[in-house]
Amino acid sequence: MGLKRKDLLSLASLSVDEIMLILDTADSFKEVTGREIKKVPALRGKTVVNLFFEPSTRTRTSFELAAKRLSADVINFSPSTSSVVKGETLLDTARNIEAMQADIIVLRHASAGAADTLARGVKSSVINAGDGWHEHPTQALLDLYTIRRRGLEFKGLRVAIVGDVAHSRVARSNLYALTKLGADVRLIGPPTMMPYGVERLGAKVYHDMDKGLEGAQVIMMLRLQLERQGRALFPTIREYARLYGLTAERVRLAEPGAIVMHPGPINRGVEIAPDVADSLSSVILDQVANGVAVRMGVLYLMSASG
Amino acid sequence: MTEKREGGIARTNEKLIMDAGDIARVLTRIAHEIVERNKGVNLVALVGIRTGGVHLAHRLAKRIHAIEGVSVPIGELDITLYRDDLALRKNQPVLRKTSIPFDLAGKAVVLVDDVLFTGRTIRAAMDGLMDLGRPEEIQLAVLVDRGHRQLPIKANYVGKNLPTSREETVRVLLEEYGEEDRVVIIKPLS
Numbered sequence: 001m002g003l004k005r006k007d008l009l010s011l012a013s014l015s016v017d018e019i020m021l022i023l024d025t026a027d028s029f030k031e032v033t034g035r036e037i038k039k040v041p042a043l044r045g046k047t048v049v050n051l052f053f054e055p056s057t058r059t060r061t062s063f064e065l066a067a068k069r070l071s072a073d074v075i076n077f078s079p080s081t082s083s084v085v086k087g088e089t090l091l092d093t094a095r096n097i098e099a100m101q102a103d104i105i106v107l108r109h110a111s112a113g114a115a116d117t118l119a120r121g122v123k124s125s126v127i128n129a130g131d132g133w134h135e136h137p138t139q140a141l142l143d144l145y146t147i148r149r150r151g152l153e154f155k156g157l158r159v160a161i162v163g164d165v166a167h168s169r170v171a172r173s174n175l176y177a178l179t180k181l182g183a184d185v186r187l188i189g190p191p192t193m194m195p196y197g198v199e200r201l202g203a204k205v206y207h208d209m210d211k212g213l214e215g216a217q218v219i220m221m222l223r224l225q226l227e228r229q230g231r232a233l234f235p236t237i238r239e240y241a242r243l244y245g246l247t248a249e250r251v252r253l254a255e256p257g258a259i260v261m262h263p264g265p266i267n268r269g270v271e272i273a274p275d276v277a278d279s280l281s282s283v284i285l286d287q288v289a290n291g292v293a294v295r296m297g298v299l300y301l302m303s304a305s306g
Numbered sequence: 307m308t309e310k311r312e313g314g315i316a317r318t319n320e321k322l323i324m325d326a327g328d329i330a331r332v333l334t335r336i337a338h339e340i341v342e343r344n345k346g347v348n349l350v351a352l353v354g355i356r357t358g359g360v361h362l363a364h365r366l367a368k369r370i371h372a373i374e375g376v377s378v379p380i381g382e383l384d385i386t387l388y389r390d391d392l393a394l395r396k397n398q399p400v401l402r403k404t405s406i407p408f409d410l411a412g413k414a415v416v417l418v419d420d421v422l423f424t425g426r427t428i429r430a431a432m433d434g435l436m437d438l439g440r441p442e443e444i445q446l447a448v449l450v451d452r453g454h455r456q457l458p459i460k461a462n463y464v465g466k467n468l469p470t471s472r473e474e475t476v477r478v479l480l481e482e483y484g485e486e487d488r489v490v491i492i493k494p495l496s
Contacts, residue, residue: 004397021400028384028401037437040387297401300387304398 003301007119007126010135012176019144019177026145026290026297032069033293043072043303049102050076051093052129053109058264058288059129059139063106066295072303075100090114094122104302107131125302133167139263140173142294144181146287147218150259154181158255160212161185161203162244163222163271164193164233170263171222175201188212189244192233209244216254221246221262224271237270247273251281259283319493323468323476326487329449332465333362336447337369339463344414347374349442351413353381355431356402358420361482362449366418381406383417388430410439416463420478422448425459450489452476 003018011019032040048067050060060076067074079093090109097105104125107115112132119126130136147157159178165171165187178185179202187198188206199205206212213219224240234240251260260272260282268274277284324332344350347370354363360382367380384402392398417431432444447463452470468491470476475492479485 025401028403031403031405032387035438040437041433042387042392045393300401301398303392304395 003304006302007115007128008137008298008302009115009119009126009128010176011137011140011173011180012135014137014177014180016180019141019181022141022294022297022301023145023148025301026141026294029296029300030149030290030293032296033289039069039071041071042300043067043070046070046072046103046303047101048072048074048104048106048299049097049100049124050074050078050106050129051097051108052076052078053090053107053114054130056108056130058291059108059136060106062288062291063127063129063138063295063299066292066299067104069292070296070299070303072103072299075102090118091121094118098122098124104299127298127302130169132169133172134169135173135176136169136263137173138291138295138298139170140177141298142287142291143170143174143220143261143263144177145294146261146283146290147259149286149290150283152217152259154178154183157181157183157218158216159183159185159218159220160188160206160216160254161220161222162188162209162212162246164225165189165198165222166193166195167225168222171220174220175203179203186212186216190234190240209250210253213250213253217258219246219251219254219258219260221260221266221271223263223265224267226267226270241270245269245271245273246276248275248279251276251279257281261287264288319495320490321493322488322490323450324466324489329465329487329489332449333365334369336463336465337366337373340366340416340445340447341370341373343445343462347376347378349412349414350416351379351381351408351410351441352416352418353383353406353431353435355417355419355427356382356384358449358478358480359383359418361480362420362447363418366416366447379408379413381408381415383431383434385427385430385434388434390426390430404434404438406438410435410441413441414443414445415441416445416447418447420449421476422446422451422459422461422464423454423476425455425457428459429457449478450476 064074102124106127106129108129109131112134114131115128161171185203187203188209262284352363354360363380382405384404386399386401445462448461449465450468451464452468473494477490479488
């Protein structure tokens with residue numbers, strides 16, 4: 001058995017079994033990434049196209065490395081964002097890529113639903129590498145993988161997600177997956193950064209960070225999107241850092257041994273204090289390393305010819 | 307890779323080929339042969355091919371220990387990523403883990419599998435092994451050789467040569483799966 005779907009668009013649409021299959025597959029690839037020769041022939045002859053309409057170094061590089069370690073051919077396609085008109089250009093570009101006989105398209109786009117649109121328009125498999133504020137499934141999968149690798153069970157796991165939840169596709173993907181897996185998810189942030197009605201997804205909302213962190217086993221920090229500062233979501237960066245920045249004192253409010261996660265890139269001294277980012281409880285670099293194994297797993301599972 | 311070892315076929319057409327005693331004696335013989343051929347086991351390592359081969363490798367190691375008093379290193383190899391039919395499949399097979407907790411360099415590696423059939427699994431296993439290191443030598447031990455090779459591959463140690471037709475299925479059932487040890491041929495329902 002494998003993943004019986006053409007595309008990976010969201011975690012909201014995956015079952016618990018499918019999520020577990022991806023994590024187990026990633027585990028096999030984790031062993032591969034630890035070898036001296038980190039390459040296997042599984043995707044020989046397949047073409048993976050990284051189609052990134054938004055700038056991204058980390059995710060694109062991670063997908064590129066994952067595809068190369070599977071022996072696939074990789075093309076990086078980064079159309080300039082300035083001329084993009086939602087929908088029209090995407091489908092035009094998709095036709096170009098289909099002509100290149102891509103087996104898998106990895107799409108990053110500023111508009112929610114872009115991956116879904118693309119998936120319906122092309123025969124190739126589509127992997128959503130982030131669409132607007134909607135989802136970023138592989139990031140959440142690598143977060144889940146990192147949590148599991150730390151020996152933590154999802155059932156009843158107390159996870160605090162801190163920051164601009166409303167504008168975070170990482171938070172959304174994690175929220176969908178973690179609640180599905182039975183975790184107890186708390187969302188921490190100012191009211192301006194909480195999506196309306198998010199409690200209905202099964203999460204508890206805290207505006208007081210200290211309260212929300214109590215007993216947390218996983219602290220997932222979100223990047224403060226400084227480029228959104230003009231939107232008056234918070235008065236000053238300094239105030240945000242004081243209210244919602246993760247400091248060593250605040251880590252002590254969580255469960256002893258709690259792990260600190262961040263999808264990167266981090267703003268040191270804003271959402272996370274430098275000493276916390278570099279502390280033993282931080283698994284931020286594990287997340288990056290695990291990302292390659294998880295994406296190898298996803299590419300492998302999506303590469304079936306059916 | 308067309309070996310069908312598990313599932314899906316009614317038991318009624320089964321024919322017993324080896325029972326628990328046969329399997330035990332054959333493994334004891336192979337263990338002796340491995341010791342003899344390699345003049346001791348100082349450089350020998352066993353690598354079982356998932357899943358059946360892994361169990362057999364452990365059983366062989368136990369016997370070698372009884373003969374020579376030496377614990378040979380054991381590895382486990384998942385060949386899925388090296389299969390030659392991956393690009394053709396509608397669904398990707400479930401990956402299991404490869405674990406070779408020793409340095410392959412200089413070792414005489416005995417690959418262990420339950421059934422030798424087309425030889426494609428062994429080709430994949432050798433490629434997989436070579437990516438993990440440079441053994442001095444690779445040998446092959448199988449419980450059953452059922453013929454129908456599609457590649458020029460030959461086992462060094464064979465438990466039983468079993469003439470079969472292509473349509474038949476050979477299953478190796480082991481205690482490790484919660485079964486009684488036995489090898490059976492299953493004829494297709496015609």
